Amino acid sequence: MDTTAATTSAAHPDDTTDAGIAWVDGTIVDAAEATVPLVDDGFLRGDAVFESVLVRRGATHALDEHLARMRRSARAIDLPLPELGEVVDDLLAAWGRRDGSMKLIVTRGGTVRGILFPVTEWPASVSLATVEVPWRSALSGVKTLSYAANQWAKREAAARGADDALIVDDGVVHELATGTIVAVHDGVLTSPDAATTPILDSVTLEVLRRDVEIAAGRLDLEALLASDELFVVSATRPVIAVHELILTDGDRRPLDAPGPVTARARAALQARIDAEVDAGH
Secondary structure (H helix, E strand, O other): OOOOOOOOOOOOHHHOEOOEEEEEOOEEEEHHHOOOOOOOHHHHHOOEEEEEEEEEOOEEEOHHHHHHHHHHHHHHOOOOOOOOHHHHHHHHHHHOOOOEEEEEEEEOOOOEEEEEEOOOOOOOEEEEEEEEOOOOOOOOOOOEOOOHHHHHHHHHHHHOOOOEEEEEEOOEEEEEOOEEEEEEEOOEEEEEOOOOOOOOOOHHHHHHOOOOOOEEEOOEHHHHHOOOEEEEEOOOOOOEEEEEEEOOOOOEEEOOOOOHHHHHHHHHHHHHHHHHEOOOO
């Protein structure tokens, strides 16, 4: 689908709702009004790729890196990916100089959609429940709309009183349902290695590594439980401390949150984001 010939409505930030806005075939509408064709395999089977991008004061952060990962995901499932620059520009023009979270979606049926929501107010820290589930699949490391397993894991975690799920497969720590985990032990930071573990490579983690040394390695439950601090990283919730780990047997392990290393990492990432919002967006 060619998005370059689309035209944008005269939407204004004051006209948008708190529920966000969407790009639909060149027109900006309230997100609640956006639709997709029911016969599109992106809707019927989750056969689509997407990316979530942080928007700070009306500008994207790490957009090129997110689009590069989206292209890798599209190649992995042989899905044609159109140019998305106009979608991004139209959404930002309608949004104004506000913070937000942008989601870009391209489906097998050729449907292109963009959504821009206000930033969620995240708590200072979260609790995680370990959820044992086989995680390797043909789509490991590919960011598609096939998120049923991720959502199931989050519901399992919520049933045990946790804010989010930490995926563990045969005792090896993988990732959150929608984010990356970083463990701190004796001042050393480690995150699961996307090159050897079937997880999504994190754009935001790579941004954080520009200022903070974080090793890529194998994390098992024993190493996780020995951690002094844990924190979560994702594009739209940069560095959130973990105050409690809930194990599958119900054992609850409190953690220092935010610990000093986490606090420094959070400050470093926020400074990096403020300094590196994308020029021209």
